[in-house]
Amino acid sequence: MAIISKGFSGRRTAGDEKLPPGQYITPDFPVLSAGPTPHVPLDQWEFTIDDGDKVLQRWDWKSFGDLPTETLTVDIHCVTRWSKFGTTWEGVSLDTLLANVKTDASYALAHSYGGYTTNLPLEDLRNKQAWIAFKYENEDLAPEHGGPARLLVPHHYLWKSAKWVHGITLMHQDKPGFWERLGYHNYGDPWREQRYWGD
């Protein structure tokens, strides 16, 4: 039974079906990161896909830039309860990056410059659901938002969209990432409001 705060009316968003439960809309793009923003020079940047033992695919900034890109407009949802509608990104689809990778792994751990990690079922990275994004609203992705490139998995809370992404490790067994070990939900579906452990 909820506790009623008389005199509280709030600022509601009239029945917006695009807004997951417990979220509010912001025109801002707040920044939340656990540590300092890494600054990765493009001539040292690389993105790899590995199986835990060996690197299966490797791109530097130039070869990554030769891959076909996609432009997408998506809504993003942060576990701290803000959602932002209609954000436009340019990036390379994980379908493209995984196209030549033979694997029977079921899970993936994205890892970033600066040491951040986050885990996802591999199937959540396939089928037009995930990108390595390097442009936001037609501009190079700013370092505080994850530039040069970040993972973008908009059907999960945004902590799964690892900033400063450096690579993806394919795994047979799931392994919780940084926030997933520190109290946040292992899967993080905004529509099921999977914010914290136990949700």
Next chain:
Amino acid sequence: MWHVGKVIALSDETATARTINLEVLDWPGHVAGQHVDVRLTAPDGYSAVRSYSIASGAHSEGRVEITVERLPNGEVSPYLTQELAVGDRLELRGPIGGWFVWRSHQTEPIQLIAGGSGIVPLMAMIRSRASAGSAAPFRLLYSVREQEAVFYREELRALTNNDEGVSLTYAYTRVAPKDWPRPPGRIDTTLITNATWPSNIGATCYVCGPTSFVEIASSFLIASGHSPDKIRTERFGPTGDRK
């Protein structure tokens, strides 16, 4: 799981910030630096939730204190800072977060850097240090607009006067007190070098404030030799980052 908190005291820190002291009988306890979700429900059932840093130290059994800054266009903070009364009840969930925390078994030097209301979780660390009887040496650099915007002023004065293990440097951005050695202005590398631990002693650094402040402060720490993996950050909105 949501807990019920009963407001047992309210006190204004500044013209726009209020400390709310809650009694939460089934509170599981927290460590310094964690936050709590606060849920308000309107008479028609509409509810809104926001996260607030916990200001009270660990070992404050059954008590949770938060300090809320009123945001000009906020949905929840105007109610919490203007309408809420002693005796009212709120719903709380938490504690949340396990990264931006200080635990009393940490013995290494600690550098705290606060921008504005970013002092709140750092105050929880200072209070936890005191209540645990910790000897870990703490330094706090507190950047604030002007004296009137300082939170917990008397308590900080008492703590730093009575305990040489905690030192405090204020940096004023708009108006400095009379005869203050440093003119008002944003933090800079000289200030970071003078007011923080030398980088070679292995301090853990906690930086909390608005995004732009945290970006600048942590980049100065790195430039002065601190290791990025010893710097923990907590950023909060609103941002000016409108795109």
